[in-house]
Amino acid sequence: MSTDLSLFGVVNAGSSSLKFAIYEAESCLLSGQVEGIGVRPGSKARDAAGQPIPAPDVTRQPPATPAEALLMLLPWLRDRLGGRTVSALGHRVVHGGPQHARPERVTPALLEQLTVFESLAPLHQPHNLAPIRAVLERMPQLPQVACFDTAFHRSMPEVAQAFALPYAMTERGLRRYGFHGLSYEYIAGRLPELAPDIAAGRVIVAHLGNGASLCALQGGRSVATTMGFSALEGLPMGTRCGELDPAVVLFLLERGMSPAEIQDLLYRRSGMLGLSGLSSDFRDLLASPEPRARFALEVFVYRVARSVGSLAAALGGLDGLVFTAGVGENAAPVRAAVCEACRWLGVELDSEANAVHGPRISRPGSRAAAYVLPTDENLMIARHTRALVAT
Numbered sequence: 001m002s003t004d005l006s007l008f009g010v011v012n013a014g015s016s017s018l019k020f021a022i023y024e025a026e027s028c029l030l031s032g033q034v035e036g037i038g039v040r041p042g043s044k045a046r047d048a049a050g051q052p053i054p055a056p057d058v059t060r061q062p063p064a065t066p067a068e069a070l071l072m073l074l075p076w077l078r079d080r081l082g083g084r085t086v087s088a089l090g091h092r093v094v095h096g097g098p099q100h101a102r103p104e105r106v107t108p109a110l111l112e113q114l115t116v117f118e119s120l121a122p123l124h125q126p127h128n129l130a131p132i133r134a135v136l137e138r139m140p141q142l143p144q145v146a147c148f149d150t151a152f153h154r155s156m157p158e159v160a161q162a163f164a165l166p167y168a169m170t171e172r173g174l175r176r177y178g179f180h181g182l183s184y185e186y187i188a189g190r191l192p193e194l195a196p197d198i199a200a201g202r203v204i205v206a207h208l209g210n211g212a213s214l215c216a217l218q219g220g221r222s223v224a225t226t227m228g229f230s231a232l233e234g235l236p237m238g239t240r241c242g243e244l245d246p247a248v249v250l251f252l253l254e255r256g257m258s259p260a261e262i263q264d265l266l267y268r269r270s271g272m273l274g275l276s277g278l279s280s281d282f283r284d285l286l287a288s289p290e291p292r293a294r295f296a297l298e299v300f301v302y303r304v305a306r307s308v309g310s311l312a313a314a315l316g317g318l319d320g321l322v323f324t325a326g327v328g329e330n331a332a333p334v335r336a337a338v339c340e341a342c343r344w345l346g347v348e349l350d351s352e353a354n355a356v357h358g359p360r361i362s363r364p365g366s367r368a369a370a371y372v373l374p375t376d377e378n379l380m381i382a383r384h385t386r387a388l389v390a391t
Contacts, residue, residue, distance in 0.1 A: 008385045009077070009086040010378045013066040013127045020073060022086065023382035030080060031378070034058055034069045041069070053080075066127055067134035074139075088143040090385030091132050092182065092377065094124035094231060096148030098173050103151070103384040106132055106144035114146070120230045121179075123240075123267055145385040152181030152188075153215075153222045160224045160314065176233075178215070178225035180207045180325075182377040187324055188220040194359060195371050198320030204311050206304060206321065206338070207375065208328035210238035210280065214304070216311040224314040226307050232266060235303050238280035241270035242303065272296045282327045282334065301334065305341030318345045318368045324375040329357065339370055 007029075012019040016038055021031035032045030032055055041062045043055040056076040063069040078085050090103075095117035104110055111133060118125045132144055153176075161175045184205055191199035203217040212235040216224040226234030236242040244266070252262050273280040275296035278288060285293040312318040321342065323335050332354050339349040339361070346367025354361040358372035 007081065007084055007086045008382050008389075009089040010091075010381045010385070011070060011089055011131055012092045012378070012381075013070070013131045015123065015127050016066075018066040018069045018073075018131065019378075020070070020077075021378045021382070022077060022081065023379070023386075025386075026379065026383075028378070028382075030077075034063070034066075034073070037062075037066055037069055038064050065130060067130040070131040071134055071138060086142075088145060088385050088389045089135060090145045090147055090381040091128060092149065092381060093128045093132075093146045094121045094149045094179060095177065096146075096150045097177070098175065100146075100148050101151050101154040103145050103147045103388055105388060106136060106146055108136070110146065111136070122263060124231065143389050145381075145388050147182060147381045147384050149179045149181045150177040152185045153178030153225055155221045156223055156225070163229070174229065176225070176228040178213070178222065179227045179231045180211070180213050180215070181222070182380045183207050183324060183375040184215045184217070184222060184225075186376050186380045187322060187373055188217055190373060191217075191220065191322075194373055195320060195322070195369065198369050198371075201319035202312075202315035202317050203320040203322060204308055204315070204318060206308075206323050206328050207325045208235075208304070208323065208331075208334065209325035211240070212237045212242075212300075212304075212325075212327070214307050214311055216315050218315060224311050226311070235307060236275065236300055237271045238282075239268050239271045239273045241266045241274070272300065275299055282331055286331065286333060297334070297337075301337040301341060304338050308338070308342050308345070312345055318342075318347075320369045320371065321345075321347055322371045322373055323361075324373055329372055329374055332357065335361065335370075335372070342368075 006024050008023045010021040017033055017035045019033040022029045029048050030045060032043060034041055034043045036042050041058045043058050045053050045055040047053045056073060063072055093114060097117050111129060114129055135142060135144060162170055163174060165174055187205050200219050205215045205217060207213055213225060213227045215222055232240050234242050249262060272285060276285055276293045278290060278293055279285060285297055327334055336349060336354055339347045347370050348363040348366035350361055350363045360371055362370035
């Protein structure tokens with residue numbers, strides 16, 4: 001058994017799930033995920049062609065955490081790869097803070113620094129870091145790379161990062177960071193090939209999924225985004241509230257709610273779930289006849305369209321609108337409603353193209369073009385990991 005310098009693993013850990021993939025250069029050899037960790041774990045995997053393959057058995061000794069799941073996966077991956085082992089693991093880490101503007105090799109010191117940001121992304125950061133820590137303890141010789149969702153937005157001008165708070169607080173790190181950066185970085189890199197007419201211009205990318213945000217690109221660089229200090233701000237999401245008057249938090253504290261209860265409310269019981277009272281899943285809401293489901297979707301579309309207008313102002317106009325991620329790539333009714341609300345910006349929807357998910361969904365001659373482009377955060381992580389390990 002020997003390490004294969006051409007193989008790289010990608011890990012994206014959540015609170016009760018762990019997604020994984022193995023890359024050789026630009027090709028994904030296999031991918032999969034372990035779900036229901038800590039409750040009733042199950043696993044699935046696919047080969048390079050996207051076809052299902054026998055997944056690792058996680059029921060005999062059920063992992064209690066994503067970190068345990070990763071350690072269980074590594075022998076299975078070695079067997080599937082015919083004894084070849086990965087040369088490094090790349091991890092999605094949601095929050096890199098102000099100091100980390102690019103992917104970095106994992107060290108104990110880096111892990112300690114990143115732990116500080118767990119309270120800013122409680123749905124993600126602790127679970128991103130736990131598998132890294134487990135591998136570092138069990139296999140310290142295996143290189144690991146942390147790829148930050150905040151890094152792509154470090155190009156934003158200071159005025160886009162600043163809160164109107166005392167400047168000393170800004171210097172201590174109280175600023176807008178932005179998230180979904182790996183997704184936006186991938187889309188920005190694909191625009192010259194897939195949408196050359198807008199690639200160098202003023203583009204707003206809508207990463208719409210269970211987590212949702214928008215990013216304004218000028219010549220492929222982030223200049224503004226809707227998420228801020230945490231992944232809670234901006235658009236309403238599956239269970240997160242999005243933009244909220246801070247006085248609401250003060251009001252809830254005065255009424256006796258604890259910080260932990262408020263955190264649970266804003267991160268896990270709000271958003272589309274809270275608005276609808278039914279589900280956080282857009283597919284459920286689109287299929288539901290319930291008035292509250294329709295209202296939740298209307299709020300979402302309104303907030304997306306309003307934010308598009310705000311980012312268009314930051315850009316000084318709009319050349320293109322790109323939809324990506326689970327809802328953005330698959331929910332034609334949501335895209336249609338957003339485009340209709342953005343007609344004033346020059347977006348003219350081609351309904352037939354939208355129904356088949358594009359890639360171009362605007363009419364010929366539309367002043368602002370609209371596209372549907374799949375994102376690939378895993379490939380972005382694999383690229384960063386390969387590049388950093390090679391140096």
